[in-house]
Amino acid sequence: MQKYDHKKIEGKWQAFWAKNKTFIAKESAKKPKKFVLVEFPYPSGAGLHMGHLRPYVAGDVYSRFNRLKGFETMFPIGWDAFGLPAENYAIKMGVHPSITTKKNVANAKKQIQSWGLSFDWSREINTTDPEYYKWTQWLFLQFYKKGLAYEATGLINWCPKDKTGLANEEVIDGKCERCGTIVEKKELRQWYLRITAYAEKLLEGLKNLPEWPEAVKLQQENWIGKSTGAIIKFPISNFQFPIEVFTTRPDTIFGASYMVVAPEHPLIKNQESRIKNYDEVAKYIAKAKEKAEMDRTAEGKEKTGVELKGIKAINPATKQEIPVWVADYVLGHYGTGAIMAVPAHDVRDFEFATKFKLPIVQVVAPEFVSKDEPPKPELPFVPRNAVVCLVRNPKTNEFLCLQWQVSEAWKTFVTGGVEKGEDYIVACQREVAEETGYKNIKLVAELGQAHEKFYHLLKKENRHAYFKGFVFDLVNEDKTEVVGEELAKHKPVWVSEKSVAAFIKGAVFKHFWDLYKTGPKALVESGVVINSEKFDGLKTEEAITKMGGEFGKLTVQYKLRDWVFSRQRYWGEPIPLIHCEDCGIVPVPEKDLPVKLPNVKKYEPTGNGESPLADIKSWVKTKCPKCKKTAWRETNTMPQWAGSSWYWLRYADPKNKTKFADMKKLKYWQPVDVYLGGMEHTTLHLLYSRFWNLFLYDQGLVTVSEPYKKRHPHGIVLGPDGEKMSKSRGNVVNPDEVVKKYGADTLRMYEMFLGPHESMVSWNDQGVVGVRRFLDRVWTWVNEIAEAPHQQESGIRNQESRAKDTDKVQRALNKLIKKITEDLENFRFNTSISAFMEFHNEIKDEFITLESIKTFLILLYPFAPHIAEELNEKVSKVEKKKVGSLQYLSWPNFDPALVIESSVEIIVQINGRVKAKLTVAAGATQEAVQAQVMAMDAVKQALVGESVKRVIFVPNRLINLVI
């Protein structure tokens, strides 16, 4: 037997697959299709790393599996090759980015092939290929023609290091997504794509993606950030134009005690003459702008602002004059750039009002009535009024006395231990009585004991209270006293215990408990409207629509902002537009596409907001396609994300010269069945490409509205030290070295064995050998059987006389088929690897037929294709059968009758504790099992003097006797 030499066999089979075009996908009239997509890489000089390996291997395994299942499977790859590293290299070394790209692509291709990935190379694409970016430009023009691409001057995010503008999505924590430099704000003329026009569609589309992870959908949903509310006009005294605000809480309008406008708000300029302290205001605005350019987290979030003296607004609900402030906590780009401030019910307004001593008016009371207790008009709990309660923690027997006062905020009295005992309580009572002026209140009746009924009620109705570990003893004689609004009038009200429970649930725990912990704060939860004239008593949700409609107009707002779509760099797709003095902006005619990048010597970005292309006069100067007069080319290029916003469509028809893709081919291949990629693209590429696809769908250019049926994210691979792999840490594991030392099959299997595909895992250099050992054992096992088919059954396995597997092998193999099939369908690769090992451990000394070995090899093939092919060749030769690739065979089915064991071990429990085990035939009835169990010694002993009250029987699993 030859040794398992991965170097020899892996090269051999990689060449075989390439020569036989094993993985070329063709539109087939007969077969259903699968489109398996992985995010195409940027071909960097450093080559591909573990971050690429993970999704690629998963996609490869899944593709090979689906081909065996009979699907025409497309598993394509390409290069997302526009981008900064090649350009920066060009600046440094003077080598054209296309040359660097070519070199890096060749290198990455070699890597990919050495990993044994079954990509369809006939569909390879490259975003920097003019034949490809011709269509990126063409698609951009479709956006332009529909008014979804527009030019505007605005404050945009600017990366000073990369010297280019950035989209909102490319700013992470105030830093550049690419280089980590702190992003500045810069006023620039830019191209935008109107993604906000698709906000609603992007949101709606998520509902039709049941196979997407909730986390991804949620993240996109939050990014789009839809909120419903109202636009309300606040008139300004002696001025015709009002201030418009957007609010999600029109129900709190009676509590709007001042207004705030953003520093950019036009009102400030318009009203310059009337603002008495304009100098101060102008100074503040200048400072705010500067602050925006600095790292905001370092600055902190201390509220700042200046009142616009001389300007007063009128609250349309109360008709009262309220002051207007300018503050940078109001953003110019969201809503209307102005707010009505309701400090009692908004944390930011509360903070601001507290700092600048502005009035705080409460207009919402926490709701305190439980479901089974409808609101009682005779119990108007308004939290401005004094409530006293004493809390006992049953665990520590600690007491806590809380009080809330009429005019001030909550006040915590004291916490104390049990040792303080009754005297402490009395002291509390006295203190409370003094504070409130109400003398007859009795706080606690039964010290140290839970008031049984009350406790029960809390437990049943108010888990929240119970689980906090506190029991309320709020008792006066045998009735419970709640001191509500009536307290002020010295007329106590008597209510049922049930109401008290509800009261505590609603009022104490929703609000008061937080206050105890954190001190006074705004009440942001929903509740009931108070202090709002005819609206009093309305619940929040109802009040929002009613009051929003009464005082303004109900509307919807999104956080999503338009996509800044131009970059001031060389190595990107030129935006195919021409500026003509007479005709304005004219699209480059389709016949003149692509607008190719000029060949230049100097790539350096200017840094002044102009693209380096602007310096190439001969390229910039052109003729207007309309009037033929001298005109100028647009010199900005497109962002990195342009090419990837439609690349999966091109895979369906990569060589098409007349269209970006043929409709018939799109119809066959769309949508992508599984898209493997990282979480980091959720609000970047994944959102952008959904936008492009939705737009193209509306234009009738693609066949489905949502491009990716299933999205499966992967966790990142950490270094052996559990830290993110990085050169500076020196913990980078290079996949190519693993291939060299252990082989691609080991690399692939170990990567999967590390843990669930979607969770973060850390690479363990020592762990790899476990997988290699397993493959070594499989190699030896199959070789021995193939080479010595006449061995004895004892010791070894194959004998001419036997034509059948042992029963054990049959059952184990069928179980394995079931397990692997299910795991592959659910992307649970890690447990598949374990299952292979278990199978081998279990049956390695059993008699197994060559046919069953082949079945095993088919199962193994998607995971470790090279060794599986090699061993299959060996077995086929022994059988004197034609040798082909395993890829052309079909995936085995399992026999449901054989996946169950013939006999099973039943767990015998008494009161849920394991007492014994019993082996019975599979499917044994309760009667049969129970009879046997009762006869067991261990059971007899345990049952002495006891009677069996109940028997729980789970067929083939356990029997539990309850005594």
Added chain:
RNA sequence: GGCCGAGUGGUGGAAUGGCAGACACAAACGACUCAAAAUCGUUCGCUUAACGGCAUGAGGGUUCGACUCCCUCCUCGGCCACCA
């Protein structure tokens, strides 16, 4: 601050209501060897001399039975972050 996810041996992880720790790594011992490596075999959560007892971040609940479901708290990770 908001939202999402996760916490299980020395380590990676398995078990999604039914024997917790599958499968591996590491470690220890044994076989083979002059020896070492490789390979094969045995042991391997804590505690106890043992019977047993205790263990899935902490506490509580539901259940005959909880890593799994529910509640509260803690810790770590991710995304967003003054979005009205």
